[in-house]
Amino acid sequence: MTAKIIDGKAIAQELRGNIAKAAAELAKDHGIVPGLAVVLVGADPASEVYVRSKSKAVTDAGMKSFDHKLPADTSQDDLLALIKQLNEDKNVHGILVQLPLPSQIDSTLVLNSIDPNKDVDGFHPVNAGRLATGQRALVPCTPFGCVILAKKMHSSLSGMNAVVIGRSNIVGKPLAQLLLAENCTVTVAHSKTKDLPGVCREADLLFAAVGRPEMVKGDWIKPGATVIDVGINRVPGEAGKTKLVGDVDYKEALAVAGAVTPVPGGVGPMTIACVILNTLRAACASAGLPEPKV
Numbered sequence: 102m103t104a105k106i107i108d109g110k111a112i113a114q115e116l117r118g119n120i121a122k123a124a125a126e127l128a129k130d131h132g133i134v135p136g137l138a139v140v141l142v143g144a145d146p147a148s149e150v151y152v153r154s155k156s157k158a159v160t161d162a163g164m165k166s167f168d169h170k171l172p173a174d175t176s177q178d179d180l181l182a183l184i185k186q187l188n189e190d191k192n193v194h195g196i197l198v199q200l201p202l203p204s205q206i207d208s209t210l211v212l213n214s215i216d217p218n219k220d221v222d223g224f225h226p227v228n229a230g231r232l233a234t235g236q237r238a239l240v241p242c243t244p245f246g247c248v249i250l251a252k253k254m255h256s257s258l259s260g261m262n263a264v265v266i267g268r269s270n271i272v273g274k275p276l277a278q279l280l281l282a283e284n285c286t287v288t289v290a291h292s293k294t295k296d297l298p299g300v301c302r303e304a305d306l307l308f309a310a311v312g313r314p315e316m317v318k319g320d321w322i323k324p325g326a327t328v329i330d331v332g333i334n335r336v337p338g339e340a341g342k343t344k345l346v347g348d349v350d351y352k353e354a355l356a357v358a359g360a361v362t363p364v365p366g367g368v369g370p371m372t373i374a375c376v377i378l379n380t381l382r383a384a385c386a387s388a389g390l391p392e393p394k395v
Contacts (some may be wrong), residue, residue: 333369
C-alpha cells in the first residue's frame, strides 16, 4: 500500500479561488474590500520572502494589501504607534506583524497590542480564549490549514482519535482546540510523553509539529492513518546543498499511512491561504455579517 499524497498546493489554490469569489461578493453586495496590513521590521531574508508571498496572495484575492517595512532599529514605541494607527484604520481588517522582531522589541507586548478582531495570526490571548470556549475567533493559520487538509481526506472527523505532537501556542494548543471542536478524541503529546511511538500508533489522525527532522518513523504510524506534517527543517542534502524535510520520515510514512502531506507542498501553502481567509472573516465580522462560505 502506498499512501495518498495530500496536495497542499492544489487544496490551497482551490481555497484561494473560493476566497476571491467571496471577497468579490462582499465588495459587490456591501461595498467592503478586505484589507490586510503586514508589518515587517528589519531585513530578515526568509521573512521578506514570506511577506512578499502574503502580499501577492492578498492582491490575487482582490483584497487590499498595506505593507509597512520598517528599519531594524525601529523603536518599540514607534512600532506600537503604527499598530495603534492600523487598529483605528477602517480600511484595515487584518493586521499581521511578521516574527521574529529585533531584540529591542517585546514581541508579546506588540502582539497583544493588536485589536483582537484584526488579529489574523490568531495569537492574541482574547482569540485563544474565544477558541477555547467555542466562540467565533480568529485562529492561528497553520493549525487552521491542518484541519482543512484533514477534512479534505475525511467526510467527518467526528469520533476519530487525533494525536498532536507538540504543544506550542502557535500550532499544538490551538490545533488541539480545533480538533475538539470537530468532535475528535484528542491527545496532545510532547517530548516528555511516555512511550511516544505507542501513543502515535493509536492515532487515526497524526499531526507532527515539533521541529525535529524526520523524528516520526514509519513504525510510529497506525496503518491507514492520515498524517499531517507541520515541520519544516533544513538539513544537509547532496553535493553540499541543503534540503527541506518535515518532522515525519516521509518515505517510511508513505508505506504505512493512508494519506500524508509532503514537505514542502503540504501544510505550508495552506498557512498563507488561511491568512487570506482570516482577513475575509475579519472583514465580514467587522460589518456584522455571517461567516463567509468558502
